[in-house]
Amino acid sequence: MKAEIIAVGTELLMGQIANTNAQYLSSGLAEIGIGVYFHTVVGDNVGRIKEALAIAKSRADLIICTGGLGPTQDDLTKDVLAEVLGWPLVIHQPSMDKMTEFFANRGVPMVESNIKQAQMLEGSTPLANETGLAVGNALTQDGTHYIVLPGPPREMKPMFEHEVKLWLQARIENLLPLHSIILKFAGIGESLLEHRLIDLIDGQTDPTIAPYAKEGEVAIRLTTRATGPEDAAQRLRPLEAEIRSRVGEFIYADQDVTLEEFIVRKLGDEGRTLAVAESCTGGQLSDLLTAVAGGSGAFVGGVISYTNEIKRQVLGVPAELLEGEGAPGAVSRETACAMAECVMELCGADYGLSVTGVAGPAELEGKPVGLVYVGVAVRGQAVTAVELRISGNRPTIKLRASKSALYQLWQRLKS
């Protein structure tokens, strides 16, 4: 079954909102084994909605429309679909009764235009709206399935979960659901990762292999159709094993978790604590670590040492490292080591992680933009630091330096 999602609404074309409905529906359809081939967004305009429906019919056998089900004159989706398919609109009485009661309860007069929301294409399956007033519709004509859903995600999501999935599953024959494994990588770029796996990617049939990158992280998704988890494992595991044999050292998780979440959970499981000292990342590393809900136990806090005074007075970095004749300076391996050890001691943590570098736009201490040192202190072990060269503008350097620091910590946690 090939699906297309048509979102109707001028507010989408004005950029007032993002089409998160298409994302939600695509993900939900993939789960039940239906592939989405196109998304279309069209404004509140009869001619252009007709055009979008005609194009979708030519290339899809499942068309899901979202939006345009409200009470205003701009809400056109059901009217246009009724005209295109030649099915008249009728009142869905239970929806009408619910709406009448809704307005009566609020003591607000129901204006005529609201009646539209209770309309359905005659002969279609009404889809109940748990959280709003507009009824949805599902129907099949000439082998093409049409589903009409409201635009507000609050209304669309329960209708999809509780009504649409069942309606669709009864109409999909001989189709096995999709099963996926996600492998998350750190310390390797998307292109190098793909280079190492290029023969597998080129030769893919079943399972499929999809590498993707976002927010400083790289992942690979392996997907197959299978009758159940065991059947899926039989298909997915050999390919996973092959990938692990080539690039296993960069895999930190086999589920969709961020590196910071993985680290916070791992520290929490082991009952260890972490403190950070940030210079060029300016708080972003701590922000990532505290984005993890329930992570308070492992991450105890730290110091943003944006100036040499704070490095010296708050952290206790020796003055001779920072300034003066022959001093390595704030941006140096030595200072990164000192920051990591100092913050570990100051906060009484098991691990200390530090970042110092030049985020730009100007160079610092005669050192170039993008030069970054990450220090890792482990209680009872020697402190280490690595030098990184990070390209990009200021926000990019901050993000990559933060993620690189997490990667360095993960390397130590593994060993």
Add this chain to the structure above:
Amino acid sequence: MKAEIIAVGTELLMGQIANTNAQYLSSGLAEIGIGVYFHTVVGDNVGRIKEALAIAKSRADLIICTGGLGPTQDDLTKDVLAEVLGWPLVIHQPSMDKMTEFFANRGVPMVESNIKQAQMLEGSTPLANETGLAVGNALTQDGTHYIVLPGPPREMKPMFEHEVKLWLQARIENLLPLHSIILKFAGIGESLLEHRLIDLIDGQTDPTIAPYAKEGEVAIRLTTRATGPEDAAQRLRPLEAEIRSRVGEFIYADQDVTLEEFIVRKLGDEGRTLAVAESCTGGQLSDLLTAVAGGSGAFVGGVISYTNEIKRQVLGVPAELLEGEGAPGAVSRETACAMAECVMELCGADYGLSVTGVAGPAELEGKPVGLVYVGVAVRGQAVTAVELRISGNRPTIKLRASKSALYQLWQRLKS
């Protein structure tokens, strides 16, 4: 000019990410007077990308493609466009040089596939990528304009702002240029702001009034078409004056600067310094302040005190405030005041700003999710704190608490 945005990427059709690029571009095109009529999303597939381009050409005279510019075999956009238009691909030497340097700096071998990223359609205008490696393209064939942008928002946005807008403006004829004033607000929500201005918004013709909210900030953009700055001012100033008379106390700037940038610049101009103590915001407030380039002078650093031990031992918050019979607790007005004063003293700064609260998902000290205290210490003045009730999930509460802290500081800076 009728525009269509084609986003290329199977990850969009799988529901892994939302098409936020289309939203961003639609909004940006509207600002320069170009209407978007359709969004299309298509997977990484030669045939279907061709089909999407053909349909777009039939109904739009500006086609903007995003995504599919990376180094992998799935990245097809330029190849397909080159084939469809019959323009050969050539190497854009400056991009090639930049990429060679990038890999040399990292000491990582550049794999062959990366060369794709430096390719452009021969005769097109290359669009520089400030934050990544793939060069963009702009060209016109048979009256249809084509623009090819990278998929990652981090790369796409600067390319659109700094390259595409200029390229497009030179190609829009007989259209007076748009002139805008932006008013930035703090301490007032979008809906309340809109409520106070609803008659102006409903009655708008020229200038237009567009309220918008993003990343915890609210802004109003007033726009008109005019022959020049003086003509524009004549049209815009009366409306601006009316808005200021109603909600002027919430306006912190009449240009598109973030609240953190405004504050860092103001402190810098006055030669004052700021230190922060963060609990529930976990580094995000510092991250915002250090996002401001050249802000090192004003923001000196601070402490992430995620546990009571750090509040006590690193900041020096009195133990009796934090724990024990009758103690107000970590999430309290008293602790917020102590944190602000302590961090100001510890860092030798002129101002101390603190945030302590419950970011969720679970309550803390029997206090509800969303309860937040912000403390402001000013050298030589009494420290103050305010109580806030913030709704939303964990990331929303962190962001709103950070922005609210900046607002509280701005209020003190003004007085």
